[in-house]
Amino acid sequence: MADNLSFTLNGKPVTLSVDGDRMLLWVVRTELGLTGTKFGCGKGFCGACTVLVDKKAVRSCHFPVKQAAGKEVMTIEGLAQNGTLHPLQEAFAEQDALQCGFCTPGMILGAYSFLLENPRPSRDDIIKAMEGHLCRCGAHKRIVQAIETAAKGMQGAK
Amino acid sequence: MSEAEYDSIAHGHESGLGPISRRDFLKYTGGGIVVFFFAEGSWAAQRGLPTDFNAFLQVGEDGRVTCFTGKIEMGQGIITSLPQMLADELDVPVDSVDIVMGDTSLCPWDGGTHGSMSTRGFGPPLRKAAAEARQVLLELAAEKLDVPLERLQTKDGVVFDQAHAEKKATYAQLTQGKKIERQLKQEPHLKDVSEFKVMGKPRARTDARQKVTGQAQFAADIRAPGMAYAAILRPPAHGAKLRNADTSAAEKMAGVQVIRDNDLIAVLHEKPDMAEAALKEVKSDFDVPEAAVDDKTIFQHLLDVATGRGRESQTKGDVDAAAKQAKLTVEKTYYNSYVAHAPTETHSAFAKIENDTVTVWASTQAPFRLQEEIARALEVSPDKVRVITPFVGGGFGGKGRCIPAVEAARLAKLAKKPVQVVYSRAEEFFYDTFRPAAIVKVKSGLDDSGKFVFWDYGVYFAGDRGAACFYDVPNLRTTSYSETKPGMEAHLFATGAWRAPSNNTNTFGRESHVDMLAAEAKIDPVEFRLKNLTDERMIRVLKAAAEKFGWTPAKRPAAAGRGFGVACGIDSGTYVTTMAEVEVNKDTGEVQPKRVVCAMDQGITVNPEGQAMQIEGCITMGLGYALTEEVHFKGGDILDVNFGSYKLPRFSWLPEIETVLVENKELTPQGGGEPAVITMGAVIANAVFDATGARLFQLPMTGERIKEAISKSV
Numbered sequence: 001m002a003d004n005l006s007f008t009l010n011g012k013p014v015t016l017s018v019d020g021d022r023m024l025l026w027v028v029r030t031e032l033g034l035t036g037t038k039f040g041c042g043k044g045f046c047g048a049c050t051v052l053v054d055k056k057a058v059r060s061c062h063f064p065v066k067q068a069a070g071k072e073v074m075t076i077e078g079l080a081q082n083g084t085l086h087p088l089q090e091a092f093a094e095q096d097a098l099q100c101g102f103c104t105p106g107m108i109l110g111a112y113s114f115l116l117e118n119p120r121p122s123r124d125d126i127i128k129a130m131e132g133h134l135c136r137c138g139a140h141k142r143i144v145q146a147i148e149t150a151a152k153g154m155q156g157a158k
Numbered sequence: 159m160s161e162a163e164y165d166s167i168a169h170g171h172e173s174g175l176g177p178i179s180r181r182d183f184l185k186y187t188g189g190g191i192v193v194f195f196f197a198e199g200s201w202a203a204q205r206g207l208p209t210d211f212n213a214f215l216q217v218g219e220d221g222r223v224t225c226f227t228g229k230i231e232m233g234q235g236i237i238t239s240l241p242q243m244l245a246d247e248l249d250v251p252v253d254s255v256d257i258v259m260g261d262t263s264l265c266p267w268d269g270g271t272h273g274s275m276s277t278r279g280f281g282p283p284l285r286k287a288a289a290e291a292r293q294v295l296l297e298l299a300a301e302k303l304d305v306p307l308e309r310l311q312t313k314d315g316v317v318f319d320q321a322h323a324e325k326k327a328t329y330a331q332l333t334q335g336k337k338i339e340r341q342l343k344q345e346p347h348l349k350d351v352s353e354f355k356v357m358g359k360p361r362a363r364t365d366a367r368q369k370v371t372g373q374a375q376f377a378a379d380i381r382a383p384g385m386a387y388a389a390i391l392r393p394p395a396h397g398a399k400l401r402n403a404d405t406s407a408a409e410k411m412a413g414v415q416v417i418r419d420n421d422l423i424a425v426l427h428e429k430p431d432m433a434e435a436a437l438k439e440v441k442s443d444f445d446v447p448e449a450a451v452d453d454k455t456i457f458q459h460l461l462d463v464a465t466g467r468g469r470e471s472q473t474k475g476d477v478d479a480a481a482k483q484a485k486l487t488v489e490k491t492y493y494n495s496y497v498a499h500a501p502t503e504t505h506s507a508f509a510k511i512e513n514d515t516v517t518v519w520a521s522t523q524a525p526f527r528l529q530e531e532i533a534r535a536l537e538v539s540p541d542k543v544r545v546i547t548p549f550v551g552g553g554f555g556g557k558g559r560c561i562p563a564v565e566a567a568r569l570a571k572l573a574k575k576p577v578q579v580v581y582s583r584a585e586e587f588f589y590d591t592f593r594p595a596a597i598v599k600v601k602s603g604l605d606d607s608g609k610f611v612f613w614d615y616g617v618y619f620a621g622d623r624g625a626a627c628f629y630d631v632p633n634l635r636t637t638s639y640s641e642t643k644p645g646m647e648a649h650l651f652a653t654g655a656w657r658a659p660s661n662n663t664n665t666f667g668r669e670s671h672v673d674m675l676a677a678e679a680k681i682d683p684v685e686f687r688l689k690n691l692t693d694e695r696m697i698r699v700l701k702a703a704a705e706k707f708g709w710t711p712a713k714r715p716a717a718a719g720r721g722f723g724v725a726c727g728i729d730s731g732t733y734v735t736t737m738a739e740v741e742v743n744k745d746t747g748e749v750q751p752k753r754v755v756c757a758m759d760q761g762i763t764v765n766p767e768g769q770a771m772q773i774e775g776c777i778t779m780g781l782g783y784a785l786t787e788e789v790h791f792k793g794g795d796i797l798d799v800n801f802g803s804y805k806l807p808r809f810s811w812l813p814e815i816e817t818v819l820v821e822n823k824e825l826t827p828q829g830g831g832e833p834a835v836i837t838m839g840a841v842i843a844n845a846v847f848d849a850t851g852a853r854l855f856q857l858p859m860t861g862e863r864i865k866e867a868i869s870k871s872v
Contacts, residue, residue: 138777
């Protein structure tokens with residue numbers, strides 16, 4: 001059943017006629033054409049599909065799109081501003097905190113949401129926060145380092 | 159080269175879209191210098207393909223350099239390191255090098271990306287081709303500048319007169335209007351390590367920006383107007399036969415197209431989740447064979463089906479006679495479970511057919527083999543099939559085949575529209591080519607001084623990569639058993655290469671056993687290994703690891719809940735020693751890795767940063783097969799359908815990781831992406847032994863198994 005839903009996507013308003021029970025992941029990747037959000041497991045185990053809804057990380061593979069109505073949705077495509085990478089993106093790129101790169105968009109958005117809540121995390125805080133994100137290539141060490149670096153870079157910034 | 163030019167080659171060459179010929183390439187590229195070269199082994203000759211080239215590089219008229227290779231990027235980082243090698247020999251800034259990978263219409267035939275061969279096998283000829291191109295540029299400059307060849311030098315894409323530096327020409331100026339073709343035949347002079355400016359220096363990944371912004375495209379990200387997503391009916395178990403399927407309910411759903419073609423039953427929809435939902439409406443009935451084997455009985459099954467006729471890969475002295483002389487003999491059996499590749503990106507493909515030509519974007523490690531497979535399935539000639547490999551989201555040996563690509567091509571043909579097939583996580587587990595369950599039996603003995611007297615080693619169903627004994631043993635035999643009794647199968651489902659195939663199992667068996675011998679002889683395990691090694695490379699690597707780790711000889715096991723382990727191994731020409739510190743919770747049996755140090759001698763290091771990354775990845779990934787990863791199954795039914803029961807390493811497992819690259823400038827680069835994973839089973843088993851006094855004989859060492867081993871050891 002189609003519902004008319006409106007929300008903002010990466011800062012721009014969108015209105016869709018879509019079955020509100022469908023998962024946000026598929027609507028973002030198909031109707032909205034943004035493929036940076038990845039399908040990894042479909043059950044919320046891996047974190048590859050993480051997006052932000054009102055700045056909180058959610059697993060879009062089991063987040064019904066109707067719950068996004070009236071809210072701000074941000075995907076990885078919305079993180080860099082006018083071509084300038086966010087400190088998290090900078091740190092991931094500079095510190096080689098990725099290999100195949102498939103889990104990276106979800107990792108970065110998961111870390112972003114966490115850093116908004118906890119701008120001065122300890123290493124243990126970071127590990128705890130990222131525990132639900134899987135990386136098969138084993139880039140964990142560099143991901144933790146990149147988040148530590150980005151946390152410093154984000155202080156004072158939004 | 160511009161994208162339009164790529165397209166003009168891809169769509170233009172006369173023979174259609176088959177393996178690109180030299181004539182095709184020269185016709186459609188702009189001018190400049192092209193050097194054709196051949197890399198790797200004998201596969202081309204075996205296949206009756208030309209052996210004069212399987213790669214080329216071009217110095218374009220704009221001075222940019224492009225390398226064309228059938229290799230693919232799946233995280234291992236060759237997109238960054240191959241250009242480094244090229245840039246150094248050619249004397250150009252590394253940023254002026256482009257690399258085109260894994261496109262069957264742009265790149266020459268290639269056997270696939272595996273076996274840690276990209277840098278080891280492809281690197282040396284790539285460097286030679288670059289040196290050859292540099293030679294051509296020098297000759298052109300000699301003529302243009304009217305300067306004797308021997309006075310000329312190159313730097314940063316410029317040839318200049320050493321006597322009069324103002325006399326110079328850029329590569330772009332030299333190649334302008336030229337069309338020069340060279341075949342690499344002779345052995346051009348390669349630079350010495352001391353001359354390297356780019357190689358040996360850390361270089362950040364060139365694909366990082368695309369990957370952190372979501373711009374990097376994987377096969378599931380390809381879109382085209384009018385496309386459909388397919389969900390395919392799958393059997394409940396391997397070996398199951400479809401009795402009947404009723405698709406009528408699905409057919410009635412809005413927007414659903416049902417395709418039935420022999421064994422292939424698919425529902426198509428313009429939304430992937432709707433296709434998935436429609437598949438649930440397909441009623442099916444399968445004959446499922448009775449489950450005779452499961453993950454608990456598999457090892458007995460393997461021993462039952464084995465003929466016991468082995469292949470001896472290593473023999474020395476008289477093992478049977480020597481066995482009687484040994485003062486201390488240990489005989490043990492080691493078990494290793496099925497392990498999944500579980501790449502974060504499931505196998506995915508997108509296919510479209512235009513003007514009789516099939517173009518398929520696929521997550522594959524072997525685009526050219528896939529091209530042939532698709533051609534067979536569609537009954538067309540391979541030159542009507544183009545496979546493009548975008549970024550691959552992890553492979554680890556599991557993407558040698560890409561079944562969804564064949565299915566997408568078949569469906570695109572039948573549905574007359576572009577089709578995408580993306581495995582669900584359950585399909586990914588079901589169709590994975592698991593690392594085989596395997597068994598290692600070792601009987602070995604020492605003399606009074608703790609020196610080896612004999613070593614009798616047999617490996618069942620893992621293969622013999624990494625089985626060879628590198629300790630100094632006077633009487634030795636290494637045997638590989640893979641033959642099954644007539645009509646009997648070892649495995650109920652597909653198995654295949656998993657990062658450093660065979661070697662994880664062999665190194666677990668050998669290094670666990672060596673550790674047991676050391677403990678029985680009451681000698682520190684590092685001291686014991688050094689006492690029994692004559693291989694200088696291994697001695698150097700072991701000592702480097704011990705120094706970095708701060709290994710202190712001690713009586714083991716200390717059984718203090720905290721333990722230290724060591725394991726050594728050789729893979730893909732690379733020597734590895736890993737040391738680990740773990741904490742074991744004796745109540746739960748859970749292991750917390752605290753610190754891992756890995757020392758590696760892999761010859762010349764092209765990109766130290768990339769190499770460190772690969773070692774870290776091997777260590778972290780290796781903790782999975784050491785501690786939790788095993789495939790649960792009952793007959794052909796794969797019980798693991800997601801990451802709830804199949805447990806991958808997580809952030810909380812992360813030990814402190816340190817890597818040591820042991821310098822060896824005499825040796826060309828050896829394997830880098832696999833070797834450090836081989837030691838992880840044994841190093842953790844040995845550390846767990848030190849921590850608890852309990853010896854684990856089976857991987858993975860789950861909490862349950864460790865608890866059980868502890869209860870037996872007291």
